[in-house]
Amino acid sequence: MNPSDGAETPAPTAGRHRWSRRWALWALLVTLLAALLSTLVWLAGRYESSQVQSRMEQDVVQTATDIRGALTRNVQSMQALQASSPGPEAWRVPATELLHAHREIMRLEWRDMALATVSHVETPYRLSVFERLGRDNTQADVGFACAAARRFSGPAYSTSYFLPQADGLGLEVLDMCLPVSTAGRLAGYLVATYSLPDMLSELAGRQLTRGQGLAFTEADGTRLAMHGNPARGSRAYVAQHLLDLPGNTMVLRLERQVGTPALFPNLLTALVAAMSIALVAVLALLGRDMRRRLKVEHDLADALAFRKAMEDSLVTGMRARDLQGRVTYVNPAFCQMVGLEARELLRHSMPPPYWPPELAEEYQQRQASRLAVGATLPREGFESVFMRRDGSRFPVLIIEAPLINAVGKQTGWMSAILDVSEQRRIEELSRASQDRLQATARLATVGEMASLLSHELNQPLAAISSYATGSLNLLQSAAAEAQPADNSEGLQLAMRRIAEQAERAGKVIKSVHDFVRRREQVREPIAPRLLLDAVMPLVSLQARKLGVRVLMQVDESCAPVLCDRTMVEQVLLNLARNGMQAMQGLDKSRRFDRVLILRVRAAASNAYSRWVEFAVIDHGEGIPEEVARRLFTPFFTTKAEGMGLGLSLCRTVIEQHGGFLGFEPMQPQGTIFTFTLPVAVTVAMSHEAATG
Known part of the structure; x- marks a missing residue:
């Protein structure tokens, strides 16, 4: 054998081995495919038989x-x-x-x-x-x-x-x-x-x-x-x-x-065709899948970049927390809001650095109670106070919702946080302006009643002067006769009259002082009758001048209401004065119809609250339809000397208390103005239920 023979002999042998292995692999694949098809056909037959037998068992039982x-x-x-x-x-x-x-x-x-x-x-x-x-x-x-x-x-x-x-x-x-x-x-x-x-x-x-x-x-x-x-x-x-x-x-x-089903030949043909098409198309599918995967990755990168741009552009603070309350995500707006960097906030131990130290324990308890509620937590916002890096406090509005992952499982909480410092400042300015406007309206009311006040104070002061002069005359007469006189009863009577008239004048002055003085708005429980009694001196002054009788109808079973006393008294006085002035156009022959009724009774209630209804009823000429449409519009008035702010301020005051101010015609003639105030006990219970 020459060298060339020894060099050429292994090549055909190696090729035959490669072909043998390839055919063996193909044979194994065909065998596996045939076994799979046979198993599928056999299982399909067994399944059909079991279904037929099961239906027959049900049929024979039925x-x-x-x-x-x-x-x-x-x-x-x-x-x-x-x-x-x-x-x-x-x-x-x-x-x-x-x-x-x-x-x-x-x-x-x-x-x-x-x-x-x-x-x-x-x-x-x-x-x-x-x-x-x-x-x-x-x-x-x-x-x-x-x-x-x-x-x-x-x-x-x-x-x-x-x-x-x-x-x-x-x-x-x-x-x-x-x-x-x-x-x-x-x-x-x-x-x-x-x-x-x-x-x-x-x-x-x-x-x-x-x-x-x-x-x-x-x-x-x-x-x-x-x-x-x-x-x-x-x-x-x-x-x-x-x-x-x-x-x-x-x-x-x-x-x-049961005859031989025609499904098996079709099923066998479909399986063989499907396997053949799958073997031929697998490479094309893999190539298309690769192209789709690359496109999806590119789209995902674009979506992530777009999402990051949106997060960086938000002015609302975004914060995510896990189920233990630890911060897992913050956006730049939140970091800017509290003056801290994201790395200082993420996974920080409790309490977070933006909680005020004096409120940390309260916030910890509130967070534990909110996390214990779970996914049933309501999605309305609640207010809180955060602290910046420099220690300054600022109010925030937090809206929180469960954070649900792709499989529908809650993994934490997602919060939207708004800095409401500017909003609170504007609200405070608005409230101060409203207070000044209401005080101005009260001063204007007292200015209109100045002549009535002078007349009302003149009577008790004149009586005091008369009783004092009489007492001096009795004392001088006893001294001139140089003998004691038994004038003790007369002097005591005169002194009592002086005290009564002084008290009467003091009440009038105090009523006016309480009405016009400015003070902080404080809502307190107060009996409805006390509100009427507080304004009756001023109402009586106007009533005597205009020739109007004032009647009070108070349901004593009404519970105390929660209100700002001065503001509600201003509403009652304004409505009463309007009602008395509305009856001035009546004929003198109908002077007995000039009756103003101040009524208090329980209003409609529901499962959550109870209300007390106040009504001011006059028997005047009523309100025309064209006036009724603009009655509560600011600066609209039908009086030559009016400012057009009375009823508008009244409605604002009542709505600030959560009530409703409205009017309706009185039959056969007149108008009924009604407003509602919440019962103090009901408001306290609702507050306790909300904070609990």
């Missing part, structure tokens, strides 16, 4: 239930035959109708206590089944059935027996014995003879489809009766169920013939 239900209804129909205690002849008429309605009953007999036949009827659909053999030969079966019926105190069935017929064929029947009672005592029996084939056809056969057979068999498999087509061959499915009747037990057998 059929047995239908037969038992039909037999029970037959018993009830037979019991109805004896309900009116008919005679033998009268009994035959409904018994014949019963047999017309039930083909499965061949004969119906009425027997006495000795089992002697009193009366009987035969089915009209065929000759008598006992024509050839006679009824006496089956007396033993009837006796056994009736003995069992006495024990059961209900219907009992005999074992089935065969009756040869005149046409050379035979019929399998069974007897049912039903005890008949009169006044609680056994009076006889009803015996019904059932045909087993007719039971199958009438009570259950209507449900059969082509290729099904239904049969009664003994426990050992002996067939007693058959309806439909019996199944034969290897593709026959059988389902059995016991039909347990009182005194007798049979087996109900359902048979079904």
